[in-house]
Amino acid sequence: MKVCVIGAGVSGLPAIKSCIEAGLDVVCYEKSSDIGGLWNYRPDQDVGGTVMKSTVVNTSKEMMAYSDFPPPEDWPNFMHHSYVQKYLRLYAEHFSLIKYIHLNSEVKSVKKDEDIHKWRVTLKSGQSEIFDKIMLCTGHHAIPYYPQFRGLEKFKGKILHAKEYRDYHGFEDKNVFILGIGNSALDIAVELSKISKSVTVSTRRGTWVFNRAAQAGMPYDIVFQSRLYYWLMKVLPWTIANDFMEHRLQQRLDHDLYGLRPNHRFFQQHPAVNDNLANLLASGLITITEDIETFDETGVIVKGGRHFDADVIILCTGYTFSFPYLDPSTLIPII
């Protein structure tokens, strides 16, 4: 059986490995010039998504590792993206995956040939090949989500999406207004807080903020993966588990005081992970504010009427995803 893996990132690499182990004939097409997907930091390119220069992954290496290939012991628990990329390369080399990967090979279309019940994969170069099965490993952090905001067109400053943000250059002494409070928003806010004139983060519903370093500096996701916690999670009612977690987080950072407390309970949503936020809020270097009401030429008006001057608005509003190369593109419905 012949399988085509599209994308040579974190999912594409183990997909190739699994195909080889199952004795399948596998070919992987990767549109950029290297493996790694998001973790292949490409400051000057706009092919697919990429991390920012200072990104440190917010899952510990113990938890994010492939189970059959742990990262080297002496590497940090939370890896800078350059280590993640090195790790992916080691993995690909260890399992001899590189020879199956065709770099700079963008898939233009994947179409079912109904006569032979197989898939025709056509590259941008025009080359085309038939496969029995296709594995779509193209990720979901490459297409920015741009919500519609009333009055945004009035704003005269610069507007960009987090996807375009690479590093702090160009933001020195600027009034920066960040929209959204996911991990992109907080990573960017922390990075700019000491060099920009002001950094304001607007959120419509707040978030719970976790720290990478839990007790004794241990990664939070290891501390909470103990048998005791598993057992507690099984026997305790959700509300008590939520009370427990929220109480712990409140001890590190008063979510009410800084306008962060969300309406949802801790286990209902993906939390933000940030070790520097509490300190920077206490230092007045980052301000959290309400949801957007509207915009004017010089800045942002939030619910309640407060105005924030802004030179730059960064939309950290997340990503959407689709499979534009699928023909028809609705082949996989996205809800």
Ligand SMILES: NC(=O)C1=CN([C@@H]2O[C@H](COP(=O)(O)OP(=O)(O)OC[C@H]3O[C@@H](n4cnc5c(N)ncnc54)[C@H](OP(=O)(O)O)[C@@H]3O)[C@@H](O)[C@H]2O)C=CC1
């Ligand atoms: N260091 C790391 O490891 C990093 C990891 N990541 C990961 O990448 C993924 C993407 O993160 P991120 O880019 O932060 O995107 P997210 O989807 O996590 O966050 C998007 C944010 O935008 C807000 N938003 C969306 N639409 C609107 C709107 N119309 N009005 C107001 N606010 C809006 C959301 O608010 P609401 O919650 O109300 O919908 C939310 O706060 C996540 O899984 C994240 O954990 C990202 C950066 C760094």
